[in-house]
Amino acid sequence: MPQEKIKTYCRFCHAYCPMQATVEDNRLIAIEPDTDNAVYGGYTCIKGRQLVEQIYHPTRLQQSQKQQPDGGFTNIASEQALDEIAAQLQSILKAYGPRSIASYNGTYSYQNSASHAVARAFHKAIDSPSYYASVTIDQPAKVAIGPARMGWWNAGSHMWCDSDVAMIIGNNTLVSHYSIPGGIPSFSPFNALREGKKRGVKVICIDPRVTEVAARSDLHLQVTPGQDAALLASIIQVIISEALYDEAFCQEHTVGFAELTRATAGFTPEAVAAAAGIPAQQIYKAARLFAAGPRGSAVTGTGPEMGPHPNLLQHLVQALNAICGRHYREGERLPNPGVLTPPAPRRAQATSPQPQWLTDGTRSRVAPDIGEVFVLSPYGPQGEMPTAVITDEMLLPGDGQIKALICVGGNPLLAWPDQEKTLKALQGLDLLVCIDIKMAATAQLADYVLAPKICLEREDVTLLTDIWHDQPYSQYTSTVVEAEGDKIEEWEFFWEIGRRMGLALELDNGPLDMQRKPQKYELLQNITAGSRVPLADIRATDGGAVYPVDDVIIQAADPETRGQLDLYPPGLQEELAAAYEDMQPTDTQAWPHLLISRRMKNTYNSTGPELSLLGSKGTTNPAYMHPQDLAALDIADGELIEIASAHGSIPAIAAASEDIKSGVISMSHCWGGSPDPAAGSDARIREMGSNTNRLIDNRHAAEKYSGMPRQSTIPVKVSKSSQPSDRVQ
Numbered sequence: 001m002p003q004e005k006i007k008t009y010c011r012f013c014h015a016y017c018p019m020q021a022t023v024e025d026n027r028l029i030a031i032e033p034d035t036d037n038a039v040y041g042g043y044t045c046i047k048g049r050q051l052v053e054q055i056y057h058p059t060r061l062q063q064s065q066k067q068q069p070d071g072g073f074t075n076i077a078s079e080q081a082l083d084e085i086a087a088q089l090q091s092i093l094k095a096y097g098p099r100s101i102a103s104y105n106g107t108y109s110y111q112n113s114a115s116h117a118v119a120r121a122f123h124k125a126i127d128s129p130s131y132y133a134s135v136t137i138d139q140p141a142k143v144a145i146g147p148a149r150m151g152w153w154n155a156g157s158h159m160w161c162d163s164d165v166a167m168i169i170g171n172n173t174l175v176s177h178y179s180i181p182g183g184i185p186s187f188s189p190f191n192a193l194r195e196g197k198k199r200g201v202k203v204i205c206i207d208p209r210v211t212e213v214a215a216r217s218d219l220h221l222q223v224t225p226g227q228d229a230a231l232l233a234s235i236i237q238v239i240i241s242e243a244l245y246d247e248a249f250c251q252e253h254t255v256g257f258a259e260l261t262r263a264t265a266g267f268t269p270e271a272v273a274a275a276a277g278i279p280a281q282q283i284y285k286a287a288r289l290f291a292a293g294p295r296g297s298a299v300t301g302t303g304p305e306m307g308p309h310p311n312l313l314q315h316l317v318q319a320l321n322a323i324c325g326r327h328y329r330e331g332e333r334l335p336n337p338g339v340l341t342p343p344a345p346r347r348a349q350a351t352s353p354q355p356q357w358l359t360d361g362t363r364s365r366v367a368p369d370i371g372e373v374f375v376l377s378p379y380g381p382q383g384e385m386p387t388a389v390i391t392d393e394m395l396l397p398g399d400g401q402i403k404a405l406i407c408v409g410g411n412p413l414l415a416w417p418d419q420e421k422t423l424k425a426l427q428g429l430d431l432l433v434c435i436d437i438k439m440a441a442t443a444q445l446a447d448y449v450l451a452p453k454i455c456l457e458r459e460d461v462t463l464l465t466d467i468w469h470d471q472p473y474s475q476y477t478s479t480v481v482e483a484e485g486d487k488i489e490e491w492e493f494f495w496e497i498g499r500r501m502g503l504a505l506e507l508d509n510g511p512l513d514m515q516r517k518p519q520k521y522e523l524l525q526n527i528t529a530g531s532r533v534p535l536a537d538i539r540a541t542d543g544g545a546v547y548p549v550d551d552v553i554i555q556a557a558d559p560e561t562r563g564q565l566d567l568y569p570p571g572l573q574e575e576l577a578a579a580y581e582d583m584q585p586t587d588t589q590a591w592p593h594l595l596i597s598r599r600m601k602n603t604y605n606s607t608g609p610e611l612s613l614l615g616s617k618g619t620t621n622p623a624y625m626h627p628q629d630l631a632a633l634d635i636a637d638g639e640l641i642e643i644a645s646a647h648g649s650i651p652a653i654a655a656a657s658e659d660i661k662s663g664v665i666s667m668s669h670c671w672g673g674s675p676d677p678a679a680g681s682d683a684r685i686r687e688m689g690s691n692t693n694r695l696i697d698n699r700h701a702a703e704k705y706s707g708m709p710r711q712s713t714i715p716v717k718v719s720k721s722s723q724p725s726d727r728v729q
């Protein structure tokens with residue numbers, strides 16, 4: 001058979017770069033950037049270029065696995081595995097009730113455009129609220145708590161393409177390919193930044209590291225980790241006291257302005273500078289530069305969202321955008337109304353806060369102020385239980401205790417806060433099923449591991465990123481190569497289990513045929529029913545494209561439905577007081593350093609090190625520290641060190657970096673292996689890295705509503721390792 005070129009897109013991460021695959025005899029021969037695609041301009045990254053190796057990698061599961069009594073695994077036909085799993089779920093359901101059956105939908109569940117909808121339908125059919133996803137240990141304050149407390153602007157805030165300024169707080173898009181609209185676009189981000197700078201966009205970066213974004217910004221505030229809330233309160237204080245805010249917008253669309261003014265008055269740059277570790281003048285400069293705009297948004301990434309006071313910080317960021325009026329107004333054109341979502345009028349008006357979303361959902365059994373979180377989406381609020389306390393929900397006996405977990409494209413043992421508790425919780429389950437491409441750390445504990453199709457073996461559409469683009473862009477990909485072996489898709493698992501349990505699964509737009517398995521395209525048609533551009537048109541287009549949708553012009557507010565943004569919702573006073581208190585110098589004797597999180601170019605959470613080129617870039621997660629800090633501890637670059645927190649300790653490899661603020665250690669997450677000493681992970685630190693979640697107590701400083709634990713800004717102590725024989729690299 002001759003070679004065939006097929007346009008597709010990468011799903012190693014959520015940037016969905018367009019690619020061209022070369023296929024011969026159902027074998028993927030090569031993968032290259034799709035240089036015809038003007039939106040991405042031929043951009044790909046090092047991870048996406050490894051898709052050929054990944055699909056045929058020797059560690060890739062070709063068949064499903066079943067754990068044997070001796071702990072080993074044997075192949076099992078997926079039909080047989082599904083029969084056995086369905087039978088076990090049925091008896092767990094009968095014995096313990098619907099809540100005892102949970103699913104955790106990790107990062108790779110998002111990459112299959114049909115997975116979440118069918119997983120949710122399964123939960124609905126058995127009436128189980130125990131639907132968990134990685135977003136609630138990611139940035140729940142941004143996507144759920146913030147909008148519920150303050151309300152939101154129906155026409156959205158300024159996107160990068162319409163901005164004169166962007167304030168980027170702990171978000172390194174040039175590596176992570178992640179930002180919400182308003183920050184540097186996730187798609188071909190270097191080009192987007194260059195294009196923006198040519199237009200004159202001013203970038204203010206707030207990060208304890210000189211990141212790739214910081215190095216290219218107009219103003220970098222190298223903040224002390226954990227002081228972002230105080231810093232944002234200070235920026236607001238300057239903008240209000242210098243009357244740089246949008247008075248007309250505040251009067252018309254907000255309440256609580258006077259209270260916010262009073263409550264932030266004490267956060268002067270002079271009061272905040274020492275704690276934030278930056279000169280007061282920089283705070284004035286940042287406030288004035290942002291306020292000058294006249295257009296552009298402040299956005300956050302994971303850094304500060306995982307640190308102290310994320311709910312407060314997110315409120316202050318959204319309040320900053322509001323008081324500066326950084327929202328699309330009547331008569332303006334929306335850059336991207338969405339391709340796959342149904343048309344809906346967009347109005348120049350606020351939706352008032354929805355405090356019931358914080359209190360009325362299913363409560364966690366472990367703490368009454370933590371419970372179901374409602375994530376705002378184009379399809380309305382989507383309820384999820386908070387992953388921060390899922391291990392407690394597994395360990396706490398009694399009605400509603402989680403007994404079975406279906407883990408879809410996630411790796412809890414490496415990703416969840418408090419690794420030792422996670423191990424105990426996973427080991428205590430009656431049934432653990434993983435859907436994973438390899439025997440990942442969590443899969444090694446599972447009763448069954450289902451072998452899934454990987455991205456180029458699946459049809460998909462760019463549902464996740466539909467409104468992240470600043471143009472109406474979309475791509476449908478066919479299956480590039482048919483999967484070999486016995487593999488299923490993530491959604492098929494839920495459908496197959498549902499059929500065996502006699503359930504009727506129903507998506508938002510209608511029921512699924514439970515006799516004949518739906519085609520993926522049929523499912524996607526159901527999910528995107530009523531979309532602005534028919535799915536058939538997108539499927540018929542070869543490659544990604546910008547669709548000529550009718551302009552969406554923001555309409556006038558509707559007096560019947562217009563609401564107001566609450567700049568000073570209940571709880572803010574106490575949260576500001578706590579942030580103020582946290583500025584006071586603390587005794588840093590016991591824990592002199594702060595450990596923060598970061599992403600690495602050559603890995604995607606726990607995926608990547610197994611691939612040869614990505615692995616060759618480093619097989620450990622270095623503990624980056626300032627050379628002066630290392631010198632003060634008499635630690636050499638590359639030396640084995642010990643990092644201890646109040647909760648635990650891990651080995652790590654020191655790495656000198658001038659880019660890190662003194663007093664800070666920067667490490668990535670999702671490295672290492674099981675914390676079980678028998679697994680011997682620590683001894684293999686240079687081959688597999690270590691896991692920072694062993695240093696984290698998931699209930700310490702747990703945030704209200706989401707239970708979001710402190711996953712970054714961890715007070716730690718660094719010392720030379722007690723194993724002096726380790727070589728220095």
Ligand SMILES: Nc1nc2c(c(=O)[nH]1)N[C@H]1C(S)=C(S)[C@@H](COP(=O)(O)OP(=O)(O)OC[C@H]3O[C@@H](n4cnc5c(=O)[nH]c(N)nc54)[C@H](O)[C@@H]3O)O[C@H]1N2
Nearest residue numbers: 170171172176206225226301302303596598599603604605
């Ligand atoms: N290559 C790669 N890409 C990824 C991932 C990956 O693992 N690898 N992971 C994906 C996932 S799951 C997500 S959620 C996104 C996340 O995307 P981002 O949020 O952009 O993640 P990071 O690149 O870690 O950027 C967070 C930044 O916050 C800074 N920071 C840490 N603590 C603080 C603090 O207290 N204050 C401030 N102001 N900054 C702080 C860090 O130094 C870092 O530069 O990335 C996704 N993309």
Ligand SMILES: Nc1nc2c(c(=O)[nH]1)N[C@H]1C(S)=C(S)[C@@H](COP(=O)(O)OP(=O)(O)OC[C@H]3O[C@@H](n4cnc5c(=O)[nH]c(N)nc54)[C@H](O)[C@@H]3O)O[C@H]1N2
Nearest residue numbers: 106107108134138409410411415435436440597605606669
């Ligand atoms: N301390 C600390 N903890 C953190 C973070 C942090 O910054 N600091 N970040 C948090 C964040 S933002 C996130 S999103 C979570 C990540 O949490 P998870 O999503 O739980 O972790 P991943 O490592 O991304 O897990 C992905 C799993 O999917 C498998 N996989 C890869 N490709 C496929 C595929 O095509 N299909 C299927 N079915 N499986 C596949 C991989 O082998 C891997 O086991 O971690 C969180 N934990």
Ligand code: SF4
Nearest residue numbers: 010013016017045048
């Ligand atoms: S940025 Fe890299 S990993 Fe992400 S979609 Fe593009 S090529 Fe794939």
Ligand SMILES: [Mo]
Nearest residue numbers: 107134137138
């Ligand atoms: Mo994430």
